[in-house]
Amino acid sequence: MSDEIQQMFEERLARYHATIALEPTDRMIVAGTGSNYFAEVYAGYTRQEIMYDINKWIAAESKFAEDFPEIDLLRSGRIWAPIFDSVGFKLYRLPGQDLPPNTDFQFVEGEWMKADEYDLLINNPVEFLIEHRLPRVLGELKERGSSRSYMAFLKGGMAYMLMAQLMREKVLNLEKKYGLPQPFQGVMLAPFDTLADGYRGLQGIMIDLFERPDKLLEACDALIPDSVSCAIATANPLKQYPIFMPLHRGNHPFLSPKQFDTFYWPSLFKAITLLIEAGYTVRAYLEGNWTPNWHHWNEFPRGKILCDIDNKADISRAKKEIGNNVCLAGGILDRMFIFGTPEEIRSRVKELCETAGRDGGFILNGGCGIPYSTKPENFRAYIDATLEYGKYSDTLKPKLKKVPAPSVGKIPSPRVITPWEVKLKEFGGVMGDETLIKGVWETLEQRAFCWLRFWDW
Amino acid sequence: MVQLTDLAKALVNLEKDRVNAIVEDKLKRGIPPLEIVKELNDGMIEVGERFASGEYFISELIYSSHIMKEAMVQLEPLFEHVDLGELGGKVVIGTVKGDIHDIGKNIVVTLLRNAGFKVIDLGVDVGTERFVEILQETKAKVLGLSCLLNLAFQEMKNVVDMLKKAGIRDQVKVIIGGTPTDEQVREYVGADYYAPDAVAGIKICKEIYAQ
Numbered sequence: 001m002s003d004e005i006q007q008m009f010e011e012r013l014a015r016y017h018a019t020i021a022l023e024p025t026d027r028m029i030v031a032g033t034g035s036n037y038f039a040e041v042y043a044g045y046t047r048q049e050i051m052y053d054i055n056k057w058i059a060a061e062s063k064f065a066e067d068f069p070e071i072d073l074l075r076s077g078r079i080w081a082p083i084f085d086s087v088g089f090k091l092y093r094l095p096g097q098d099l100p101p102n103t104d105f106q107f108v109e110g111e112w113m114k115a116d117e118y119d120l121l122i123n124n125p126v127e128f129l130i131e132h133r134l135p136r137v138l139g140e141l142k143e144r145g146s147s148r149s150y151m152a153f154l155k156g157g158m159a160y161m162l163m164a165q166l167m168r169e170k171v172l173n174l175e176k177k178y179g180l181p182q183p184f185q186g187v188m189l190a191p192f193d194t195l196a197d198g199y200r201g202l203q204g205i206m207i208d209l210f211e212r213p214d215k216l217l218e219a220c221d222a223l224i225p226d227s228v229s230c231a232i233a234t235a236n237p238l239k240q241y242p243i244f245m246p247l248h249r250g251n252h253p254f255l256s257p258k259q260f261d262t263f264y265w266p267s268l269f270k271a272i273t274l275l276i277e278a279g280y281t282v283r284a285y286l287e288g289n290w291t292p293n294w295h296h297w298n299e300f301p302r303g304k305i306l307c308d309i310d311n312k313a314d315i316s317r318a319k320k321e322i323g324n325n326v327c328l329a330g331g332i333l334d335r336m337f338i339f340g341t342p343e344e345i346r347s348r349v350k351e352l353c354e355t356a357g358r359d360g361g362f363i364l365n366g367g368c369g370i371p372y373s374t375k376p377e378n379f380r381a382y383i384d385a386t387l388e389y390g391k392y393s394d395t396l397k398p399k400l401k402k403v404p405a406p407s408v409g410k411i412p413s414p415r416v417i418t419p420w421e422v423k424l425k426e427f428g429g430v431m432g433d434e435t436l437i438k439g440v441w442e443t444l445e446q447r448a449f450c451w452l453r454f455w456d457w
Numbered sequence: 458m459v460q461l462t463d464l465a466k467a468l469v470n471l472e473k474d475r476v477n478a479i480v481e482d483k484l485k486r487g488i489p490p491l492e493i494v495k496e497l498n499d500g501m502i503e504v505g506e507r508f509a510s511g512e513y514f515i516s517e518l519i520y521s522s523h524i525m526k527e528a529m530v531q532l533e534p535l536f537e538h539v540d541l542g543e544l545g546g547k548v549v550i551g552t553v554k555g556d557i558h559d560i561g562k563n564i565v566v567t568l569l570r571n572a573g574f575k576v577i578d579l580g581v582d583v584g585t586e587r588f589v590e591i592l593q594e595t596k597a598k599v600l601g602l603s604c605l606l607n608l609a610f611q612e613m614k615n616v617v618d619m620l621k622k623a624g625i626r627d628q629v630k631v632i633i634g635g636t637p638t639d640e641q642v643r644e645y646v647g648a649d650y651y652a653p654d655a656v657a658g659i660k661i662c663k664e665i666y667a668q
Contacts, residue, residue, distance in 0.1 A: 104606050206520055210473075311636075338610065339645055373607065
């Protein structure tokens with residue numbers, strides 16, 4: 001990578017870090033969105049092409065970076081479809097498959113965990129996942145014990161490694177060729193959302209609130225160590241990018257504030273605290289409207305979290321109530337990108353730069369993303385206006401801190417299915433260097449467990 | 458305000474076992490099933506009112522529907538057809554083509570039925586023409602279009618345009634709802650109303666049929 005591009009990359013990343021840390025920086029981040037759906041389709045490929053063909057995905061991002069060289073971060077697309085196909089994942093409908101090739105992918109609601117399986121989930125998550133949940137959500141496991149079902153696990157594992165490699169290629173293309181950092185790396189769901197999204201489903205979880213609240217709470221707590229360790233396993237090793245958390249059922253009015261305080265928040269708070277103690281920052285999408293509940297974000301150490309505020313909530317109010325503790329992103333209505341005018345975008349950007357965004361700790365964005373149907377002239381107006389109105393300092397130059405933040409406290413150990421001690425006993429001891437064998441055994445076991453959790457949502 | 462019976466109150470208080478016990482007891486004592494259903498329905502209406510006032514949330518709405526559904530398991534086999542909805546007017550509703558989300562729509566459907574409307578729920582990913590067909594067939598005065606994704610804006614506009622083409626635009630009031638919608642989207646789509654939440658949607662339907 002050329003020096004110039006390296007410098008641009010480090011400057012952009014340093015600007016992002018300072019913004020999240022609520023520290024002074026030179027200007028507002030340009031297009032600091034975590035989900036640039038517009039970038040996915042801008043080059044003219046269908047959504048199906050992007051999801052299936054990595055070369056087109058990379059080409060699409062390259063074209064976007066070339067046509068909009070002012071942007072500071074870029075991440076487009078969310079799904080690499082072949083891994084879903086390898087196992088017959090039922091939680092999504094995909095363009096080109098059971099949706100027309102240019103329709104958005106969509107989540108399928110279902111009950112993938114039964115009400116009487118809480119104890120199993122709590123006490124033996126591996127058995128719960130392999131014997132109960134995965135056979136329900138992975139269509140290729142339909143005939144247990146068949147060759148096809150064995151191949152599904154193998155193909156799914158191979159696809160997992162292949163996907164990691166391809167995503168890395170995509171990220172490196174942006175970094176080395178265009179100096180563009182990622183908005184996040186690694187992902188974790190709130191424990192309550194793990195249960196509500198892809199396990200019990202919405203119906204199930206609401207019934208559980210009333211019929212088995214103790215089990216629900218116990219399960220939320222039981223999920224924490226594995227959620228945290230699997231998130232760290234896929235996060236940026238240098239801790240340079242925040243860990244991503246799309247948050248769903250904290251959206252008012254799904255839960256009453258009392259239910260939120262009792263069921264949704266405590267395990268979420270513990271899980272995020274562990275990530276922060278491990279030295280990571282977090283980028284959380286507060287999807288929908290979090291107004292009655294967002295005061296909780298003040299409980300964290302200052303400058304460790306970036307909260308995306310969705311279109312349904314008032315970001316200026318968020319700034320007043322939590323903006324001194326967490327960085328905020330949002331402020332522009334999706335429909336303004338879609339059928340508004342460049343003048344409206346300019347005006348809104350100016351307004352936000354002069355008010356909620358005036359003192360930093362603020363990233364202009366749509367509602368947790370830039371919509372697919374954004375008009376190019378509106379995106380151009382968004383960039384230009386950010387540069388025009390979002391300047392903080394003529395003298396400050398962002399400088400990247402390259403040393404990863406330290407880890408404090410006890411980080412949960414990643415789960416294994418068959419511990420080394422069991423394997424060693426079966427060996428009856430080894431004749432050479434045990435650590436050489438143990439190391440790889442445990443690494444593969446941990447990755448395999450995280451693969452079981454990959455299908456949570 | 459309707460005076461709530463013990464059964465209705467049990468439903469409002471989300472006491473599932475008590476509801477089932479009272480239903481069983483009433484049936485044993487020979488109370489007509491239709492009367493029992495009416496009491497339960499009064500309870501559901503009160504649940505809806507509490508949701509409207511901000512005392513209850515989607516959690517309570519969903520759980521009360523669950524209790525109601527379970528109670529109906531005892532009652533449904535006992536009579537052929539329960540039609541509580543004719544008097545309130547017909548509402549055709551669906552999630553537009555390209556969008557399969559329906560949580561919000563289903564809440565609206567529940568509340569509308571509780572309020573006495575006859576709801577023709579077309580489900581999700583509904584083809585443009587299908588809305589028009591069903592409106593022509595049922596002569597419903599209200600069409601509700603739901604979405605979660607903003608790709609639906611164009612599709613909603615297509616539906617309204619198709620109503621014009623079919624010559625029935627002036628016979629139908631179109632309400633749009635769903636997370637990404639607002640007044641500006643209503644204007645773009647050419648709809649008559651925008652409902653920011655389920656309760657507002659019910660109110661609009663009542664207003665339309667009161668005219």
